[in-house]
Amino acid sequence: MPRYSIAICSYNMVETVVPSLRSMLDQVGDDFEFVVVDGGSTDGTGIELRRLEAEDDRVRVFTLDPDPDRRLGADRQRSIEECEGEYVLTQLDVDDEYEPVIEDFVSIYHDFEAGIDREFLLSGTGINMAPKSLYLDIPYRNLASSEDRDLWRRLFAARAVVWLEHDQIREQIGYEKSFRDHLRRDWSGKVADAQVGIDFLSCLAWSVSHPRYHILEEERGPVGRVAKSLYDLVTYPLAYRAARELPRFETPPGLERRGTVEGLIASARKPLAELETEYDVAVDREALSERGRALFCLDE
Known part of the structure; x- marks a missing residue:
């Protein structure tokens, strides 16, 4: 029985799914398993996954039939529910290759676990970890987009998230998203805001002006910000209607305003040394690899 499960979702990623998974498989031991839920790929991704499953018994693949009512959030939760490990790592995407630091992140988690008296999710950039039981108590919901932001709101309300600031541990190997892709994601994020009860007027106020946290938000110049504001003012009413x-x-009380969770993330996200002081824990640097120390121990 594996102790750790890496829960992964895939859809039409035939060119990247194998090198991405290899970059993860090659750096962890037999106490890890990889649970891959494929959402009905049509480009041969499923064939590549089955081949990898046959080659490596740490990989388990679940292929779902296409369903227009099933969204990414539901696929993410399904991947977690199929996990057999006590702990689950999420948000590792199969259009990225990963630095050999997954076990370092796990080690950091356990050092924090020794000093925190409740279940929590350790959130990094492109990697999260929590007990499976926490994901079952506070699950991903059936949203097409912003399913992570919805999860964070509920984790903050439960005081169940620790946010680690660190250097990049992944490199994108997939295609660059087109302008149309960005518009589609923006639209589905607005629809998700409506679905979870984010206050409509706060969305309009956010569209006009808001602090620049650069959390799930691209950097833009003055002209770009004006254009985005106008676009948001037009599309938010349409999305809420849709x-x-x-x-x-x-959504938990006190978190219904647009931008609240971004502000909480900006306040909570800290380098390792600051988090150690805040939670009165000590992370064993000697237990980390040289690469892990370089990427997770900023300014040390």
């Missing part, structure tokens, strides 16, 4: 026919979910 969401009327979709399932609704609750």
Whole structure:
């Protein structure tokens, strides 16, 4: 029985899925498993996954039939539910290759676990870790986009997230998203805001002006910010109207305003040394690889 599960979702990533998974498989031991939920790929991704599953018994693949009512959030939760490990790592995407630091992140988690008396998710950039039981208590919900932001709101409300600032541990190997892709993601994020009950007027206020946290937000110059504001003022009403026919979910009290969770993340995200002081824990640097120390121990 593996102790750690890496929960992964894939869809039409035939060119990157194998090198991405190899970059993870090659750096961890037999106490890890990889649970891959494929959302009905049509480009041969499923064939590549089955081949890898046959080659490496740490890989388990679940292929889902296409379903227009099933969104990314549901696929993420399905991948977690299929995990057999006590701990689950998420947000590792199969269009990225990863530095050999996954076990370092796990080591950091356990050092924090020794000093925190409740279940929590350790959130990094492109890697998260928590007990499986926490993901079952506070699950991903069936949203097409912003499913992570929705999860963070509920984790903050439960005081169940620790946010680690660190250097990049991954390199994108997939295609560059087109302008149309960005518009589609932006639209589905607005629809998700409506579904989870984010206050509509706060969305309009956010569109006009808001602090620049650069969390799930691209950097833009003055002209770009004005153009985006106008676009948001037009599309938010349309998105909220479109969401009327979709399932609704609750957001914890005090987190219903647009931008609240971004502000919480900006306040909570800290380098390792600052988090050690805040939580009165000590991370064993000697247990980390040289690369892990370089990427996770900023300014040391």
